Each structure stands twice: as C-alpha cells, then as structure tokens.
Amino acid sequence: MSTHVVPGFAAVLRLQIHLLWKSRAALFILLMLPGALLATAAAAAYWMPGAFTGREFELIAMLPFVILMGGAWGILVWRDEPPSKRGYHRSLPVDVAAHHLARVAAGAVWLLPALLLYFAAGIFVTALRGDAGAVTAAGPTLWLGYLLAALILYGMTAALATAVEKPLSWIVWGYVALAALATLVAMAGTPDTFRLWAGRLINRPYGLGWAVGGGLEIARARVTAQAPPAGAWFPVALGWLFVSTLLVFAAAHWRRVRT
Amino acid sequence: MPFDIDHSDSRPIYVQIMDEIRRGIVVGAWRPEEPLPSVRQLAVELRVNPRTVQQAYGELERDGVLYVRRGQGTFVAARANGADRQALLQEVARRLLHEAYRHGFDVDELTAALQREANQPDNTQEA
Amino acid sequence: MPEPIPTTLPAQELAVRTRGLTKRYGRVAAVTGLDLTVPEGAFYLLLGPNGAGKTTTFRMLMGNLRPTSGSAEVAGVTASPAGQVRVRMGFVPEHQDGPYGWMRTGDLIRHHAGYFPAWNDAYARRLADAFELRPEVRYGKLSKGQARRVQLLMALAHTPPVLLLDEPTDGLDPVARDTVQAILAEHLAGYPTTVIVATHLVYEMERFADYVGVLGAGRLVAQMERATLQAQLRRYVLDVAEDWHPPLEAELPLLRQNGTPRERRWTIWGPEEEVTRRLSAAGARVRSVSALNLDEAALALLSRKENR
Numbered sequence: 001m002s003t004h005v006v007p008g009f010a011a012v013l014r015l016q017i018h019l020l021w022k023s024r025a026a027l028f029i030l031l032m033l034p035g036a037l038l039a040t041a042a043a044a045a046y047w048m049p050g051a052f053t054g055r056e057f058e059l060i061a062m063l064p065f066v067i068l069m070g071g072a073w074g075i076l077v078w079r080d081e082p083p084s085k086r087g088y089h090r091s092l093p094v095d096v097a098a099h100h101l102a103r104v105a106a107g108a109v110w111l112l113p114a115l116l117l118y119f120a121a122g123i124f125v126t127a128l129r130g131d132a133g134a135v136t137a138a139g140p141t142l143w144l145g146y147l148l149a150a151l152i153l154y155g156m157t158a159a160l161a162t163a164v165e166k167p168l169s170w171i172v173w174g175y176v177a178l179a180a181l182a183t184l185v186a187m188a189g190t191p192d193t194f195r196l197w198a199g200r201l202i203n204r205p206y207g208l209g210w211a212v213g214g215g216l217e218i219a220r221a222r223v224t225a226q227a228p229p230a231g232a233w234f235p236v237a238l239g240w241l242f243v244s245t246l247l248v249f250a251a252a253h254w255r256r257v258r259t
Numbered sequence: 260m261p262f263d264i265d266h267s268d269s270r271p272i273y274v275q276i277m278d279e280i281r282r283g284i285v286v287g288a289w290r291p292e293e294p295l296p297s298v299r300q301l302a303v304e305l306r307v308n309p310r311t312v313q314q315a316y317g318e319l320e321r322d323g324v325l326y327v328r329r330g331q332g333t334f335v336a337a338r339a340n341g342a343d344r345q346a347l348l349q350e351v352a353r354r355l356l357h358e359a360y361r362h363g364f365d366v367d368e369l370t371a372a373l374q375r376e377a378n379q380p381d382n383t384q385e386a
Numbered sequence: 387m388p389e390p391i392p393t394t395l396p397a398q399e400l401a402v403r404t405r406g407l408t409k410r411y412g413r414v415a416a417v418t419g420l421d422l423t424v425p426e427g428a429f430y431l432l433l434g435p436n437g438a439g440k441t442t443t444f445r446m447l448m449g450n451l452r453p454t455s456g457s458a459e460v461a462g463v464t465a466s467p468a469g470q471v472r473v474r475m476g477f478v479p480e481h482q483d484g485p486y487g488w489m490r491t492g493d494l495i496r497h498h499a500g501y502f503p504a505w506n507d508a509y510a511r512r513l514a515d516a517f518e519l520r521p522e523v524r525y526g527k528l529s530k531g532q533a534r535r536v537q538l539l540m541a542l543a544h545t546p547p548v549l550l551l552d553e554p555t556d557g558l559d560p561v562a563r564d565t566v567q568a569i570l571a572e573h574l575a576g577y578p579t580t581v582i583v584a585t586h587l588v589y590e591m592e593r594f595a596d597y598v599g600v601l602g603a604g605r606l607v608a609q610m611e612r613a614t615l616q617a618q619l620r621r622y623v624l625d626v627a628e629d630w631h632p633p634l635e636a637e638l639p640l641l642r643q644n645g646t647p648r649e650r651r652w653t654i655w656g657p658e659e660e661v662t663r664r665l666s667a668a669g670a671r672v673r674s675v676s677a678l679n680l681d682e683a684a685l686a687l688l689s690r691k692e693n694r
Contacts, residue, residue, distance in 0.1 A: 095467055256467050
C-alpha cells in the first residue's frame with residue numbers, strides 16, 4: 001500500500017516533456033523558424049547577392065515571428081488533445097489541473113531552446129551580412145525582450161487551448177469580432193473613452209504592445225544612437241507575463257471535475 | 260485442461276470443481292498420492308476466480324479427499340473411494356430423477372425405461 | 387414472510403463504499419442513492435442494462451465526476467479529482483478514450499508506467515509476452531482486442547488494490563475474450579485485488595463473481611453475495627388450473643411470470659423449501675424447481691422493479 005503514492009510534479013513534467021518530443025512537436029518548434037530563416041537567407045544570398053550585405057539592423061524583423069512562434073506553440077502543445085479527448089488523463093493518478101499545468105510548462109521548457117536556436121540563426125545571418133556590430137550594440141535587452149514576448153503570447157494561447165475545444169476558431173472569430181467592433185466604433189465617431197482604454201491596453205506605459213515590443217524599441221534606440229524610449233519596460237513585460245501565467249492557471253482548473 | 264466447467268449448469272462453480280475432482284478420483288484419472296494442479300494453475304486453466312478453486316480445495320481437504328503438503332502442493336488422499344463412488348452415484352440418480360419429474364414421469368416409469376435402454380444392444384456399457 | 391431482497395452487505399472490510407451517491411443532470415437522475423459496498427478482495431459484478439448508471443458510478447468512484455450528493459470511498463481514500471484515489475486503482479474504460487494513437491505501443495506503456503511509482507516492470511514484461519504485444523506497432527493501428535489487452539496491461543502492471551473494468555469483454559472476439567479471462571485469473575491468484583466489473587454481458591464474467599450488484603435505472607435493486615443469489619432465487623414450474631392464482635396471504639415475492647396458463651414458470655425469491663410449501667398450500671403442483679444463471683437472475687430482479 002505504501003508504494004501507491006501519487007507521482008510528484010517533477011515526474012509528470014518530465015513525462016510531458018518526453019511526450020512532446022515523442023510526438024515530434026518539439027522537433028518541429030526547434031527547427032521550424034531557424035530552419036526557415038536559414039533557408040530564406042541562403043536563397044536570398046544565392047539569388048539576390050546585392051541585397052545581402054550592408055543593410056541596417058535587420059534583427060527587428062524577427063519580432064513578428066517570435067510572437068507567432070510563441071502563439072502557435074501554445075496551440076500546438078495541445079494538438080489532437082482538445083478537452084473532449086482527455087479521458088486518458090482522467091484515469092491517471094494526477095490531479096487533472098496539475099496535469100494541464102505540466103503540459104503547458106513542458107511546452108515552455110521546449111520553447112526556450114527553440115528561441116535560442118532562432119536567435120543563434122538570426123545572429124549568424126546578421127554576422128554574415130556584416131552587421132555584427134549592430135548586434136552587440138543592441139545588447140541583451142533585445143533577446144530578453146523577444147523571450148518575454150514569446151512567453152507572454154505562449155501563455156495566452158496555451159491557456160486558450162487548455163480550456164476550449166477549438167482555440168483556433170476562437171482566435172479567428174475573436175479577431176473578426178475585434179475588427180468589426182473597431183470599425184463600428186470608428187464609423188460612429190471614436191469616443192474618447194474607447195480610445196483611452198484601448199490605448200491603455202496596448203501602448204505605454206502598461207499595454208501589451210509595449211510589453212511585447214518594448215525590448216526591441218530600446219535595443220533599436222541603442223543601435224541608432226537615439227534617445228531610449230521613456231517608460232519602464234521590463235517590469236511591465238514581467239507583469240504581462242504574470243497575467244499570462246494566471247490565465248494558464250485558471251484554464252488548467254477549468255472543468256477540473258465534470259459536473 | 261483436467262476437466263471442463265459448464266457455466267450454464269446451476270451448480271455453483273466450486274461444487275462443479277469438487278464433483279469433477281471426485282469423479283476423476285473415482286474413475287481413476289487421479290490416483291492416490293498424485294499431485295493436483297495448484298490453485299493458481301487450475302484457476303487459470305479453467306478461467307475462474309482463484310478463490311473459487313480455493314473454496315473447492317478447502318472443502319475437499321476437510322472431507323479428506325485431498326491433503327496439502329506444505330511447500331509441495333496438493334495431493335489426492337489415499338483412502339477407500341467406495342463412499343465417494345456411492346455419493347457420486349446418488350448425485351447422478353438425483354439429477355436423473357429431477358429430469359424425470361420435470362417431464363411428468365414418476366420413479367417407476369423411469370426405472371422401467373432405464374432398464375429398456377440398458378437392454379438395447381448398442382447401449383451396453385463397455386466394461 | 388420471506389426475507390426481502392438484500393441491497394446492502396453486512397459490515398466488513400470494504401474496499402469500496404458509497405453512501406447515498408446521487409448524480410442528477412437537471413431533472414434526469416443518472417444514479418440515485420447508491421450504497422455500494424464492495425468487500426476487500428471481492429470480485430464484484432455490477433450488472434445492469436446500458437444506461438443504468440454504471441459508467442456514471444465509475445466516474446464518481448474515480449473522482450472525475452462530482453456527485454450531486456453523497457460520497458464515495460475507494461481503498462480508504464475519498465474519491466476526488468486529486469490523484470490519491472486513482473493511484474490505487476486500475477481502470478479499463480469501455481472505449482479507448484484517447485491514449486495517443488500515434489504512439490508506439492511500447493512507448494505508450496513506458497509513458498504510462500512513469501505515472502505509477504508502484505509499477506512492476508518485470509510483471510509488465512510478462513504480461514506483454516502473454517498478450518503477444520508488439521511494441522513497435524502504433525497504438526492506433528491495433529485491433530479492438532489488442533488495444534483492450536494493452537489497457538488491461540496498463541491497469542494491472544502497477545498491481546492496484548482496486549480494479550475497475552468497464553465492459554472488459556464487449557466487442558472482443560472469443561480468443562481475445564479468453565485471453566482476458568486467463569490473465570485476470572492469473573492476476574487474482576498472484577495479487578490480492580478487489581475487482582469491480584460493470585457489464586451487461588453477464589455470461590462472460592459470471593465465472594469470477596462472488597458478489598453481485600444489480601443496477602436498474604440508477605438504483606441498486608439488489609446487492610449480495612453470489613452464493614446468496616444462487617440459493618434464494620429459483621424457477622418453479624407449476625401445474626395449475628388455467629385460472630389459478632395464489633391467494634394474497636401466500637406472500638410470494640414473484641419476480642417473473644412465464645410459461646403457459648396450465649404450466650406456469652415462475653421466478654420466486656426465497657428459500658426453496660418455504661416457497662414450495664407455500665405454493666403447494668396455495669394449490670399448485672410443483673413439477674420442478676431449478677436454479678437460475680446470473681443473467682436470468684439479473685433479468686428477474688430488474689423485471690421486479692418494473693412490476694412495482
């Protein structure tokens with residue numbers, strides 16, 4: 001009887017990390033973006049050699065892909081396992097909420113090396129193009145900013161995928177709804193309160209946009225020797241990461257027990 | 260498989276096991292001092308609950324039909340099987356009588372019919 | 387007055403116990419006031435037609451479904467969504483509810499093993515041999531029988547004190563069914579286990595049962611030792627006049643009526659001698675008395691509920 005103890009969280013986390021590897025999802029996220037970047041750079045170098053050297057600080061272009069990588073990965077970690085197909089989990093000697101958290105945490109564990117590989121590929125290509133100086137000028141803020149951006153987006157989409165059957169549908173329809181709302185509001189003459197609150201959610205000093213893009217802005221300011229943008233960026237980014245984590249926790253406990 | 264269990268039979272399984280072992284001993288399939296399959300072996304072979312086999316073996320041991328030698332297994336007891344043979348015969352008769360009553364025949368009609376059957380040339384028992 | 391049909395077992399070491407377990411979905415009651423009592427080491431057959439509430443009961447025992455009222459306790463642990471109760475259980479579901487079809491069988495078993503500190507690797511390998519499992523085949527490509535065997539292995543290999551099997555032989559071919567029975571017998575011989583099997587296919591599991599519970603429309607219609615059921619339920623074939631019926635004072639717990647007007651085949655609960663005496667006293671000629679198999683017994687008990 002004493003051997004029948006519940007496995008610790010670390011053991012479950014290890015199992016989920018291994019599971020993501022076995023399903024080849026981890027391999028996908030590790031290789032996808034670095035691979036795409038290197039392939040594109042190679043193609044560009046071959047077909048457009050003139051455009052290959054001497055350009056301004058190009059690492060900016062990585063941000064949208066970092067965000068996409070984080071967001072897509074949040075959905076990928078739960079591929080083929082929507083809430084309706086998690087019956088197997090419910091037979092396991094682990095609290096379902098803890099199990100959900102372990103899966104999302106395992107995804108984060110794979111996201112870090114994936115990002116590092118992508119950064120390495122980016123630095124490599126930049127150095128080849130003779131822009132190594134810009135990289136050192138940008139400093140660690142750039143990479144930290146990218147890391148936090150990816151994690152924040154990852155947390156949000158992972159929380160969505162943990163809780164709902166069709167996270168992609170939610171994203172698509174959510175986007176459509178937002179666009180429709182924005183259009184409506186614009187047609188009706190944007191009221192000041194709407195602008196105010198939208199701005200608060202997106203822009204400096206506390207907005208999501210600032211949290212996600214702030215690191216890049218600071219790095220760019222350094223490279224182009226301009227005045228750095230005002231507003232503490234790092235704590236805000238951490239704050240949004242915290243929000244993202246809270247969403248993950250809430251989603252993990254959603255429908256913990258069938259009622 | 261030493262014998263079969265008839266799951267449509269109304270006797271509880273452990274009774275069937277006991278009856279089959281008794282029958283086996285009476286007809287000489289198992290001789291005194293010969294080992295019987297272990298509880299586990301018999302349970303697996305018959306595809307039944309080991310506790311059922313345990314129950315059968317237990318009762319047979321109490322009746323002195325088998326004995327257990329610690330660490331070596333279960334063996335057929337050496338004893339006169341005259342009483343067993345008689346008990347088995349009574350059991351067969353009981354079942355036959357039950358069948359007869361079910362069809363509306365009484366014991367005298369049954370006995371006469373039995374005699375007729377026994378006298379049929381193709382029914383004489385091989386000695 | 388013959389004893390009423392028992393629905394609770396006398397107090398003893400219970401591996402599984404529910405008290406007034408109820409689950410309602412709006413107005414529909416899936417399970418009502420269930421007092422399940424499963425003694426330690428018992429092989430308990432939970433019988434009932436589809437939709438009687440067996441799977442719902444299992445879900446509540448595993449802590450996956452919150453009851454509307456009542457409680458459940460398994461191996462001394464209160465059923466809850468936390469892992470404690472399920473670590474002491476092995477579960478084979480009715481349908482393959484999603485273990486990863488893309489995973490190779492060997493990998494899936496290793497993955498599953500990681501969750502159970504009590505996993506017995508040597509036993510798992512023996513079972514894999516006995517089941518003739520090919521570890522390189524992907525789980526999704528297995529036949530129903532093979533997949534069921536894998537699930538059985540996963541449930542047995544950590545030798546849980548309580549085993550829940552939901553329709554373990556449903557849809558299996560005779561060979562697969564036979565293998566499941568052999569492995570179960572072997573496991574029971576080697577490890578003390580309390581088993582609850584929920585099934586409507588009585589015939590295939592009755593050979594193992596020593597306790598029986600009959601579930602009808604969410605209620606426990608009867609719960610007792612198999613031996614008691616075997617001893618107390620009989621089919622009586624009666625020779626009577628066409629318009630005969632016993633007087634009310636006879637108080638015969640009649641469960642089922644069959645046969646023709648002059649040859650009645652009645653299933654009655656009670657000690658054989660007592661019932662025969664009352665029938666004779668009421669003017670019937672008892673031509674024969676026979677015991678019922680578990681299938682017929684369950685049917686009779688369930689019919690009685692409808693007659694009420």
